[in-house]
Amino acid sequence: MLQLRTFEKYFPQETARGFAGALYICYVVCFSLVGNLNQEPSSREPFTEACRHLFIMSRNLPFGTAILKGIRALALQLKAQLPEESLPYFKEAHLTVQSVEDVPISYVIPQQAEMADLLSDDGTDTTFVGVELGKIIAKWSALSL
Helix, strand or coil, rough: EEEEEEEHHHHHHHHHHHCCCHHHHHHHHHHHHHHHHCCCCHHHHHHHHHHHEEEEEEHCHHHHHHHHHHHHHHHHHHHCCCHHHHHHHHHHCCCCCCCCCCCCCCEEEEEEHHHHHCCCCCCCCCCEEEHHHHHHHHHHHHHHH
């Protein structure tokens, strides 16, 4: 997040508009920290900051909303409590989708041992690279209907 803060300090308009590098930083931060939210209070501030950036950038880069949907779905899967301060950033990240084709699947949730067992309950092989973001969004969308 330090790199993103530095960039935001010197290039605030560019950061607000969003760019692929910032999306990637926020993606990595959020998916790395979501599993620690219940156990590590120090993970909440950088998590919330990354969610804020995703929310702001999603106005110009709609994929930011897809990442927020994936974070929300993963938090549900891991039974992780999202920080209260981050909840406003998820307002537009509804988990309602018609099918897995409605969500981008080119992003993959980084492989972690506890996620592999949780996310492969539908028989998906998660041993290679991880779980596609679209699959977990679609799974939790179906459960939220």
